[in-house]
Amino acid sequence: MRSRTVFNAMMAGVGLAGLMLMAPMTGAAAQEGKVGGTLKLLANAAAGTIDPHINYTLQYFQINYVLYDGLVTFRKTGDKTGFEVVADLAESLPKPEDGGKKYVFKLRKGIKFADGSDLTTADVVASFQRMFKISGPTTGTLYNGIVGADKCLKTPATCTLEGGVGADEAASTVTFNLVAPDPDFLQKISIPHAAILPAEAPLKDSGTVPIPGTGPYMIASYDPNSLLKMVRNPHFKEWSKEAQPAGYPDEIDYGFGLSDEAAVTAVENGQADWMFDPPPADRLAELGTKYAKQVSVHPLTAMWYAPMNTNLAPFNDIRVRQAVNYAIDRAAIVKLFGGSNLAQPSCQILPPDFPSYAPYCPFTASPGEKWSAPDLEKAKALVAASGTAGQEVTIITEDTEVSKSIGVYLQDVLNGLGYKTSVKPISQNIQFTYIQNTNNKVQISISQWFQDYPAPSDFLQVLFSCASFTPGSDASVNISGFCDKSIDQKMVEAQTATIADPAKGAQLWTGVDKAVTDAAPVAVLFTPKRVDLISPRLKNFVFSPQFYWIMSQSWVE
């Protein structure tokens, strides 16, 4: 057993930071852009724990992709091939065996963690066990198909995944056995929740203590109130440019605490290179004209939506949920996000240009493929039929400008339907976990969902299956608590069909999308576009549909 602890890893990292700054870069990156310098990123607030097996935010997914690796990953390119899965720590993509229930990965040789220890098959097995032992947020939804996962979900502390994940150290292979064929398995293990960590990683949320990874960068320090500092991983050598290319900057500083307004000014002035949060609405016109060259707009496979608690009044009545969907003026909400060049009204769960997407909008004045206008009369009739008018409703929003504005608008809509509505903004840091926990009795909230992997199951199964609802847990992404056994069965059928006949599978997923949309556990508001504001000195801004900005591939002048 290796004598490696997280503390040692940190110390090793800190001690080597100076050397790393001077170390020449290896790989293709050194041949193209400018190597060196410090990339300065800004965010309104930190996104909580930096444990890659736990953090479930876009903000930290984006950095975890340059800190950690999985057996496989998505291709790091700036076009649609960015949705393709490629081998990462594995030598090659395995072919499914045993009818799609078995995958054998052969590990690459010579890869080291940031603390200098070698990557072994034991680390892979331990990492998958750890995901369950620490009750990772997606273990019940993405990884519950691994043999032994059911036991691990019941008693996480004793999880072994026996029969599910096994290693052959001599052959340097790791074998995964699934309960049933899963067409999305490789995509599911491509996200940071399946990152391979040292076997000695703590069996609890590491919080602010970094865990060594295998990516081109490592975390040197993390203070959620001020700064997350990433420096070069001294042991990184590029093994696959398409999976994990070497980075250009020597250091990446992620600062927290500036307001959105201040962050925009800082990036405009070149005091920072990029900001995570969307620019505030009152700066968009300025950015689109005066700083247009520093702005990059990309469509996202994502949605802004209002989850409604299907187990709490008044939203435990489908008529109320449908009424909310009918009453919302999505064109008006799009204005709050910055207008039609930055968002498109939507009624359905799957976003445009996503696998199995077929335009569908039942909640509009003229039901059909697209949303046209709200239907207030129908909404009021549904509320009247439900007999719930007059009840108190609280909307939980993030304390960001856009989220609060949408909350106030929604309050107006609900008041118009006869409810006594209040809005409660909560810090962006904790709102996502707060609204997931049933103990907080959240009735309705404003949230966003960005794809983890490009398959319909990531929206439909992850957000709306019975398995993804865990009462009393902060990691229950089925925020609505929606559980419909018949729709669950349709999901299983779609998943099974995809393996044998992808076209038929896609068609079934389209049906699931419509079924969930009709049941209205949420009110989908719009499909957003991403506005990236970059500094004049930042070059080679590569936007991947999967990772968004691939920060390691930009350089500063």
Added chain:
Amino acid sequence: MDNSSGGQALVRSRRGAEGPWRTAWRKLRADHAAIMAFGVLVLITAASLAAPLYARHVALTDPFATNLNGEIVMDGQTRQVLEPSTEGLGLGFTPLGPTWDFGPYMLGADNQGRDVAARLLYGGRNSLLIAGAAALICLGLATVLGVVSGFFGGLVDTLLSRILDVLWAFPIFLLAISLSIVLITQSINIGPIEIRSGSLWLPIFIIGIVYVPYVARPIRGHVLSLMQAEFVTAAIGIGASPWRILLYDILPNVITRVIVFVPLILALNMMTESSLSFLSIGVQPPDASWGTIIQDGQGLLYSRPIVALAPGLAIVICVLALNILGDGVRDALDPKSSIRVA
């Protein structure tokens, strides 16, 4: 000796002598700054009370309803209340700016398309109402506690003083924020009384409580000094009952000091209410107060600074006027006092 002329002079002098209230009123009237401040406050209060009239007949809008798709005709041209950017990349919307006409959107729109001027007046109503009601609660409670504590002394004094000490030990805003976070999102049931979440009574209650020690302690001290005064000793000497002493000798002397506190506590309450509302834990949307309007304007500081500046200016003017008035009242009623809260 003939004392009749001297006796008549004494009677005349007594008849013509001013009472303490009349003297105070004369002094206050002579203080032009205080009178001007009072006038400003009356003006702001009257304007705020007229908010519904302004919204209905001038702004022609519901200041609590979002108006994202609203339009307005200006100079014969129809303009959207939220104007889309048409240049460059065509990103974003900018709320209508001030028209400076006595009509709709005189001070422009906020990011929900609502009339800022109408909300400012409604906000003034709530800010003044909360400040006033909280001041009544604060001064009422503080007077009772201070007088009881100072008058009865002993165990009662010890107990009440320690409670006030504990309350005083908390930083005011930390205490107010803590109470707000706990109370503002849920209804409170006290017997038959139910205070619903979002009710204005919550900030009134919270603000009214947190400043009690600041008033009660000086009042207690004043009562203690009054208890040593000759006229109280004389009253005790002639066998007056404790209640008679309390009602006829102590309270009349305490009340002037309480009145001195009124404008100062009002100013403090107004600032506290604005701060809490700015932090989303005071007045709850869609209701408005000057604090919530500043918060609304925070996201428009760059393109429409008037949204935040207007309520900010209103708070500054009110607090300044209250402080000037407070100084005048103190000089008139209690010139020896050194009370300065704000």
